[in-house]
Amino acid sequence: MNTKKKELKVSAIANGTVIDHIPQGHVSKVMNILNLENFEDQIYFGANLDSKKYGKKGIIKVSNRYFKDSEINKIAIVAPTATMIEIKDYEVIKKTSVKIPDEVIGIVKCFNPKCVTNHENVITRFTIIDKENLKVKCHYCEKITKKEHIEFL
Amino acid sequence: MKNRSLISINDYSKEELLKILKIAEEFEANPRQKILSNYVIASLFFEPSTRTRLSFESAINQLGGRVIGFTDSSSSSVKKGESLRDTIETVSLYSDLIVMRHPIEGSARFASEINDTPIINAGDGANQHPTQCLLDMYSIQKTQGTLDNLDIAFVGDLKYGRTVHSLVIAMSMFKNTRFHLVSPEELKLPRAVKEFILSSGLTYEQYTDINAVIEKVDILYMTRIQAERFADPIEYEKVKNSYILENSMLENSKDNLRILHPLPRVNEINEDVDTNDKAYYFQQAQNGVFVRQALLASILGLR
Numbered sequence: 001m002n003t004k005k006k007e008l009k010v011s012a013i014a015n016g017t018v019i020d021h022i023p024q025g026h027v028s029k030v031m032n033i034l035n036l037e038n039f040e041d042q043i044y045f046g047a048n049l050d051s052k053k054y055g056k057k058g059i060i061k062v063s064n065r066y067f068k069d070s071e072i073n074k075i076a077i078v079a080p081t082a083t084m085i086e087i088k089d090y091e092v093i094k095k096t097s098v099k100i101p102d103e104v105i106g107i108v109k110c111f112n113p114k115c116v117t118n119h120e121n122v123i124t125r126f127t128i129i130d131k132e133n134l135k136v137k138c139h140y141c142e143k144i145t146k147k148e149h150i151e152f153l
Numbered sequence: 154m155k156n157r158s159l160i161s162i163n164d165y166s167k168e169e170l171l172k173i174l175k176i177a178e179e180f181e182a183n184p185r186q187k188i189l190s191n192y193v194i195a196s197l198f199f200e201p202s203t204r205t206r207l208s209f210e211s212a213i214n215q216l217g218g219r220v221i222g223f224t225d226s227s228s229s230s231v232k233k234g235e236s237l238r239d240t241i242e243t244v245s246l247y248s249d250l251i252v253m254r255h256p257i258e259g260s261a262r263f264a265s266e267i268n269d270t271p272i273i274n275a276g277d278g279a280n281q282h283p284t285q286c287l288l289d290m291y292s293i294q295k296t297q298g299t300l301d302n303l304d305i306a307f308v309g310d311l312k313y314g315r316t317v318h319s320l321v322i323a324m325s326m327f328k329n330t331r332f333h334l335v336s337p338e339e340l341k342l343p344r345a346v347k348e349f350i351l352s353s354g355l356t357y358e359q360y361t362d363i364n365a366v367i368e369k370v371d372i373l374y375m376t377r378i379q380a381e382r383f384a385d386p387i388e389y390e391k392v393k394n395s396y397i398l399e400n401s402m403l404e405n406s407k408d409n410l411r412i413l414h415p416l417p418r419v420n421e422i423n424e425d426v427d428t429n430d431k432a433y434y435f436q437q438a439q440n441g442v443f444v445r446q447a448l449l450a451s452i453l454g455l456r
Contacts, residue, residue, distance in 0.1 A: 141277075141278075142281070
């Protein structure tokens with residue numbers, strides 16, 4: 001056994017996707033957005049793991065499942081730091097960082113208590129007007145929510 | 154613009170807005186053309202608004218159209234707990250176009266996405282009131298002969314006044330508009346709107362004294378300062394009388410100056426201004442009828 005290799009806190013997978021560097025506290029949210037709660041193959045996940053870059057992080061390993069860019073980008077708003085690592089036969093074949101999309105449908109709650117999305121049965125929809133500082137504009141009430149006020153559904 | 158809803162002033166391009174203003178001139182010259190005699194327009198006022206509702210209903214009636222609807226939600230099925238979606242679905246089956254006012258922000262946008270019946274937003278909470286903006290633009294164009302190269306002062310509550318925000322955004326589409334923003338410290342124009350002015354390549358100046366702008370401007374757009382906007386009642390008492398326009402203050406103003414106000418007025422324009430030829434707020438309200446006629450005719454494909 002290679003002694004230099006770090007001990008894995010979460011088991012390795014043979015084939016599938018590792019979602020690494022999920023910000024502290026957002027693992028279940030990412031699972032939810034990617035609809036992994038209904039996924040039938042093996043999933044390992046870990047939270048509060050030590051990270052050199054971010055202090056604490058979360059990780060999800062999904063067996064035999066690869067994600068399209070459009071699926072990956074949906075998690076960008078909850079986990080902008082996340083990395084997607086595709087694994088085949090225990091080897092990394094591709095690493096991608098998530099990209100913030102132009103629009104978010106569902107997922108985010110409008111912070112404006114007077115917005116129609118908080119009163120009627122309407123799916124929320126936001127345009128991302130500032131990707132760097134994460135500012136979103138509600139398609140309905142047109143109010144702008146800053147990063148620190150973003151709440152998830 | 155056929156079958157297109159008007160929810161926010163940004164939904165229409167500059168050219169489309171100018172086209173509506175052009176059509177409004179035709180209705181001003183001849184407001185009683187019976188072009189809507191085969192149409193039923195729904196007027197759904199989920200909260201009361203006398204002026205806007207009567208203006209729309211007058212516009213429709215003068216064109217020979219029929220109006221159905223309600224004047225506040227207590228006399229509608231909303232009181233029984235019906236969803237907005239169901240109300241709009243049903244009313245769409247009874248009418249060709251829906252005019253709606255609703256206290257919830259974004260409700261008009263939501264309504265416009267339920268089916269193909271066009272919606273005109275007559276105000277959705279503090280969000281948008283695009284027909285007010287159109288009539289303000291029409292009034293400016295009519296009194297100044299142009300929408301370019303104007304000095305426009307906005308006075309009063311620039312923080313919460315949605316008519317101010319919409320008009321600033323609309324006037325930012327025109328060449329060399331210079332914005333003069335007069336308000337108490339607490340009620341300054343929101344930063345996002347000021348950034349919009351700058352991103353359009355235009356400039357603004359901020360003042361706390363109304364007298365500093367009266368002699369420089371072509372348009373003086375007055376708004377009401379409401380006591381409930383102040384966290385500290387003492388602050389309100391301090392400023393409440395400093396944004397009142399009196400006739401004597403207009404002595405050295407430009408000849409082409411016109412005073413606008415979205416109405417209702419309380420005391421921010423003294424009644425002694427009413428007889429001054431520069432007072433234009435009542436004609437402004439009348440222009441609302443022509444602009445709404447133009448909008449209805451465009452959306453129904455009749456112009």
